[in-house]
Amino acid sequence: MTAAAPRSGEAIFSSFERVNAELFTLTYGAIVRQLLTDLEEVEEVNKQLDQMGYNIGIRLIDEFLAKSKASRCVDFKETSEMIAKIGFKMFLGVSASVVNWDADGSCCSIILEDNPLVDFVELPDTCQGLYYCNVLSGVIRGALEMVAMKTEVTWIRDVLRGDDAYELQVKLLKQIPEEYPYKNDE
Amino acid sequence: MIGAGKIKQYSNILEKPLSKGKQEVSLSAFAFLFSELVQYNQTQVDNIAELERRLEDAGYAVGARVLELLCHRDKGNRRETRLLGILSFVHSTVWKVLFGKVADSLEKGTEHEDEYMISEKDLLVNKFISVPKDMGTFNCGAFVAGIVRGVLDGAGFPAVVTAHFVPMEGLHRPRTTILIKFAEEVLQREARLG
Numbered sequence: 529m530t531a532a533a534p535r536s537g538e539a540i541f542s543s544f545e546r547v548n549a550e551l552f553t554l555t556y557g558a559i560v561r562q563l564l565t566d567l568e569e570v571e572e573v574n575k576q577l578d579q580m581g582y583n584i585g586i587r588l589i590d591e592f593l594a595k596s597k598a599s600r601c602v603d604f605k606e607t608s609e610m611i612a613k614i615g616f617k618m619f620l621g622v623s624a625s626v627v628n629w630d631a632d633g634s635c636c637s638i639i640l641e642d643n644p645l646v647d648f649v650e651l652p653d654t655c656q657g658l659y660y661c662n663v664l665s666g667v668i669r670g671a672l673e674m675v676a677m678k679t680e681v682t683w684i685r686d687v688l689r690g691d692d693a694y695e696l697q698v699k700l701l702k703q704i705p706e707e708y709p710y711k712n713d714e
Numbered sequence: 715m716i717g718a719g720k721i722k723q724y725s726n727i728l729e730k731p732l733s734k735g736k737q738e739v740s741l742s743a744f745a746f747l748f749s750e751l752v753q754y755n756q757t758q759v760d761n762i763a764e765l766e767r768r769l770e771d772a773g774y775a776v777g778a779r780v781l782e783l784l785c786h787r788d789k790g791n792r793r794e795t796r797l798l799g800i801l802s803f804v805h806s807t808v809w810k811v812l813f814g815k816v817a818d819s820l821e822k823g824t825e826h827e828d829e830y831m832i833s834e835k836d837l838l839v840n841k842f843i844s845v846p847k848d849m850g851t852f853n854c855g856a857f858v859a860g861i862v863r864g865v866l867d868g869a870g871f872p873a874v875v876t877a878h879f880v881p882m883e884g885l886h887r888p889r890t891t892i893l894i895k896f897a898e899e900v901l902q903r904e905a906r907l908g
Contacts, residue, residue, distance in 0.1 A: 552747065554775075583750060
């Protein structure tokens with residue numbers, strides 16, 4: 529279906545320059561701590577993390593498309609597979625799987641087996657409403673918005689809150705048609 | 715963890731086995747995250763000194779934890795008590811774990827007894843950062859300076875640590891130098907230990 533098959537996530541990950549996951553984990557922890565000290569409200573921190581993720585996502589999509597040489601996805605199912613199999617592997621080095629498709633194919637769950645952001649992390653009682661990994665939902669939302677899909681990404685299960693896995697629900701709200709900045713008859 | 719079953723639940727995070735530290739993420743993931751850290755802090759401050767201080771504070775927290783982790787995992791809970799010992803720990807072990815290589819050089823300052831410098835040709839955090847002219851001498855290496863300060867403070871060697879750009883001939887990007895100025899008590903203790 530495609531001229532050149534997109535490279536597998538594993539292959540791209542090994543060709544990337546890599547850094548120690550612990551530096552990444554500790555830096556993320558420092559960011560969350562700074563936000564908690566500045567904003568104090570857990571809801572505000574969740575929103576800010578999502579916003580930061582969104583900013584990362586809109587730039588990350590360029591790198592993803594360039595490095596993975598992926599071609600246009602036919603439908604949302606393929607998009608989610610790309611995110612889970614290639615995207616997560618490329619950047620974080622972890623595998624994810626896509627499950628729980630609903631009837632019309634616009635909503636699915638991505639399950640992360642492993643999450644480098646949360647090594648060494650425990651949520652204290654004062655921060656129980658915190659979605660620690662909310663930056664990931666922002667990244668997916670931002671990245672998909674840049675390829676003309678408006679989505680809503682929410683956390684269904686979070687190990688730090690007592691569940692047994694990390695599950696993100698990605699729901700396609702609508703496809704944004706390409707807008708041209710000039711009119712054809714000018 | 716690979717497997718078809720549920721991830722084993724640990725009731726207490728302290729009971730979870732410590733990872734070997736071999737897991738990696740892509741450099742771009744870290745670069746994106748670090749750029750968000752800097753951008754967020756830029757919105758919170760009014761001047762450069764404040765921005766550097768906030769980056770340093772973020773790094774300090776990282777450094778304190780890195781010290782605990784490495785002491786337990788790599789050094790078998792042995793504690794460094796000598797100045798040169800802790801400096802070579804930072805220069806080799808800490809740098810190797812965090813950045814994948816030992817630091818380029820470790821030098822003793824010539825003008826002052828209490829100054830030491832760790833230099834790096836291409837610091838990881840500065841790799842994708844360009845500083846606009848109106849920000850003057852701002853250096854994102856302040857984050858790494860904070861990490862070093864966190865490690866030294868946790869080990870009992872209080873110091874003031876800063877990051878500076880040092881232009882070098884032959885390199886079109888300046889070298890980054892982390893300047894460590896130890897507190898008076900550290901030198902006195904060192905002199906007493908002989």
